[in-house]
Amino acid sequence: MPKTALHRPGRHAPAALLTSLGDLLREWLPRQRWFAGKGRPVTGLSVASSTELYPGCLHLLVHTEHLGRTTHSGSGTPPADDCYQLLLGARKVLPPRLAHAFIGRASAGPLADMSVYDALHDPRATGLLLERLRTPGAAGPLLFERDARVTVPAGLAPRLLDAEQSNSSLVYGDSFILKFFRRVQPGINPDLELPWALARQGCTRVPAPAAWFGTSQPREATLGVLQPFLPGAADGWTLALKSLASDREFTEEAYELGRATAEVHLALATAFPVDAPSPLQHERLAAAMSERLEATGPRGDGAYARPRCMLRFRLRLRVGAPLPGGVADPSTSARSPGASGPEGASSV
Structure with a gap:
């Protein structure tokens, strides 16, 4: 993949692109x-931004409207929660390896008679992103930035993960x-702001x-974040289920x-301002935690019996006593992160 590629922002006017892509x-x-x-037909579609990364590869931000929902504010601007990021390819002939990414064939406009597809499945397009x-540097309205202390090798083979949720992920x-954010929110995305803040705290x-x-x-807005990949990582819920399935102590x-x-929350509390909750808030928090503790299982000796040590936590929560074992005092809670983000990331 060459280090430079052709970027032609706005080569096709939004109205012209909609002629080709709207119905598809x-x-x-x-x-x-x-x-x-989901479950609501798209009744309105507009192109907020378009950048041609190279001939036949378009980066788009599109706004959608749904049946039964008013999406325009008094200023006529669609809300950000209906903004989606797309990377589309257009070819005269779509190779068999990209058949599964096929969106449709444009019948009019600048992409007429072209096969349109989701270019996140195309190694050429995703290689260019890397x-x-x-x-x-900049590519029209897009701005790409990197931590100068991190070396990212060239030519790493891209692979789109199947487990898509609210975003798409490329390894x-x-x-x-x-992490390629599909639904775009204004401002710095927490998936960029929080890991960066933790890194600055040495976490x-x-x-x-x-x-x-x-x-x-x-x-x-933030559109994507590149992080080291941890292939063997698993979440706590998955680990717990595996332990139960194998009858192993967890x-x-x-x-x-x-x-x-605890380490992550302590680092976040240091990185962002904190507020001490009022006695009433502390009481409500303790009540909610005690309620969840009560739901963990019976007091008997069965396989799912509640450990006796957890009962001591319930009593301490109710009286507001310090938790044992050197656990940090829970009487402070972090506020939502502010607008500040990584150095050099002011553009996102």
């Missing part, structure tokens, strides 16, 4: 797992993972961002999970 996207978008408007993240050579429990990219149009793993969680 109205049918395709509601079928995607990351599309928030190259742009390796060599920071590069089992070394890095790019290594969450991989620090290696690179990221964002847009300045129609609003400043106490040690649970302790380590709690320790990691």
Whole structure:
């Protein structure tokens, strides 16, 4: 993949692109797992931003409207929660290896008679994304940035993960993972802001961002974050289920999970301002935690019996006593992160 590629922002006017893509996207978008408007037909579609990364590869931000929902504010601007990020390819003939990514064939407009497809399945397009993240700079309204202390090798083979939820994820050579935000929110995305804040506090429990990219149009927003990939990682729920399935003790793993969680929250409390809750808030928190504790199981000696040590936590919560074992005082809670983000990331 060359280090430079042709970027022609706005080569096709939004109205012209809609002539080619409007009907195709109205049918395709509601079928995607990351599309928030499931079950609601797309009644309106507009192109907020378009950038040609190279001939036949378009980066788009599109706004959608849904049946039975008013999406325009008094200023006539669609709300950000209906903004989606797309990477589309257009070819005269679609090779068999990309058949599963086919969206439809454009019948009019600048892409007439072209096969349109989801270019996140195209190694050429996703390889270019990595190259742009390796060599920071602008491509029209898009701005690519990188932590200069991190080396991202060239030529890492891209692989799109199947488990899509609200975003799409690309793994590069089992070394890095790019979270490609499908539903775009204005401002700095927490998936960039929080890991960066943890890294600045020296917390290594969450991989620090290696690179990221964002847009300045129609609003400043984060579009993607590249982080080290942890192929053997598993969440706590999965670990617990595996332990239950194998009739294996989970106490040690649970302790380590709690320790990691405490380290992350302490680092966040240092990185962001904190407020001490009022006595009433503390009482409500203790009541909610006690209620969840009561639901963990019977007091008997069965397989799911509540450990006796947990009963002591319930009593301490009710009286507001310090928790044992050197656990941090829970009487402070972090506020939502502010607008500040990574140095050099003001554009996103």
